[in-house]
Amino acid sequence: MKIVISGGGTGGHVYPAIAIADAIKVLEPTTEILFVGAKTKxxxxxxxxxxYDIIGLNIGGFQRKFSVYNVALVFRLIDSLWKSxxxxxxxxxxxxxxVGGYASGPVLRVAAWMKIPIYIQEQNSYAGITNKLISSHAKKIFVxxxxxxKFFSTSKLMLLGNPVRSSLSNTINKREAYSFFNLDSNKRTIxxxxGSLGARTLNREIANSYNLLSGLNDVQLLWQTGKMYWDExxxxxxxxxxxxxxxxxxxxMDWLYAISDVAITRAGAITISELAVTGIPAILVPSPNVAEDHQTKNALALVRQEASLMISDNEVxxxxxxxxxxxxxxxxxxHKMKINLAxxxxxxxxxxxxxxxxxNSKV
Structure with missing residues (x-):
């Protein structure tokens, strides 16, 4: 059997795709898997x-206002369709x-034209535009x-959850994890x-909290600034x-979750799924810079089930x-949050x- 997995752009699309590929190879080791992504992503x-092997398309996203970039993107889209x-x-x-992302659209569209069975994995609580546009051609839609x-046909929906990295199921030696991060195993950890690039609002608030943090005795902080903000x-x-x-x-991340007592994080779909799998109580701060404010919708889904707390970006x-x-x-x-996360x-x-x-794709 041969399977193409298309999409990416962010870790929220890429790592679930890799997790699914790994699971396919475990179930059917002879399966050939080819990824298609966006160049530079x-x-x-x-x-x-x-x-895994991957082929890159010269594709990107449309800007919401008219620009020369959008004009050029039309030609890149045509080129990506032809390469697909x-x-x-x-x-x-x-x-x-x-799995969503720039490269997903052209590949799924062409696959539909060629009558190749297509499947969609939507990570967020608010469906992406590419997935909505192509959903009528999908055999199954995993959410x-x-x-x-409200976005997809009920007959195609399957509520299976978001794939998370397989390492999260490993048994972690907590003492080794504390040692790895050079932290004290006798202190509670926030x-x-x-995210991989970082969040300006979170970083600024941590940096402005010196007086509060310097007075803590039995609490320690593990702070991922993101690569973009590290020098700062x-x-x-x-x-x-x-x-x-x-x-x-x-x-x-498996070691990080093993020593976490409380997490402060954005509300990306995969982060939320990992918090649920690992049972980490969290304060979610949805990013205001995402399409359709989908991180707020993700966070509210947990807040309504009393599984997390939420603070708006402008209230931090x-x-x-x-x-x-x-x-x-x-x-x-x-304890209540852990039960509800489970x-x-x-x-x-x-x-x-x-x-x-x-x-559904047996030949």
Whole structure:
């Protein structure tokens, strides 16, 4: 069997795709898998690192106002459609899975024209425009949130959850994890995550909280600034506090979750799924800079189930760490959140999606 997986652009699209590919290979080791991504984007390095081949398309997203870039993008889109056609005609896949992102659209569109079975994996609680446009041609649409029938046909929907990295199911030696991050195993830990690039609002608030942080005795902070902001904060007084560990990026997320008592993070769909699988109580700060404000919708889905707290981006100043410390000291609330996170957790999402694709695409 041959399968094409298309999409990417951000970790929220790329890492679920890799998790599904890994699950497919476990179930059917002889399956040939080819990724298609957007040139210059994360997938062009992350996918080969995971052991898979990838082809890049010269494609990007439309800007919401008229620009010369949009005019040029029309020609790049035509070129991507033509390359997608040649790729699919040559590789002859039995199925195509779209995970969202720039490269997903052209490949899914051409696959539909060629009558190749297509599948969609929508990570967010608010469907992306590419997935909405192509959904009528999909055999199955895999989602992670309830009430997605407002975007997609009920007959195609399958609520299977978001795939998370397989390492999260590993048994972690917590003492080794504390040692890895050079943290104290006798102190409670708050982690701050703004994504691989970082979050300006979160970083600014941590940096402005020196007085509060310097007075903590039994609490430590693991702070991922993001690569974009590392130079700005690596020598900041907060970063130099003995109980604060600042890093530009953290790859060993399984170790991070193992020592986390409370998380402060954006509300990307995959982050939320990982919090659910690992049972980490969190304060979610949705990014205001995403399409259709989908991170707020993601966060509200957890807040309504009393599984997380939420603070709007414009309400963070002077409030964020105080709320985190209050949650850290409220053992009963954290216990309640852990129970509710377990209820919505879907740790087998990658395997379940892989099984559906293989079952419905047998040749």
């Amino acid at each position: 994360l997938e062009m390095t992350a996918v080969p690192k995971a052991g 056609f040649k790729l699919l005609r040559s590789f002859r896949p039995d199925a195509v899975l779209g 992670a949130f309830e009430n997605m029938d 982690v701050v995550l703004g 904060y690596k020598s900041h007084p907060v970063s130099n506090l003995p109980h604060v560990k600042a890093l530009p990026f953290i790859e060993n 100043e002077g409030k964020l760490l105080k709320v985190a410390l209050d949650l850290l000291n409220n053992e009963s609330l954290r 209820k919505i957790s879907k740790p087998n999402a990658a395997k379940d999606i892989a099984m559906e694709i293989l079952k």
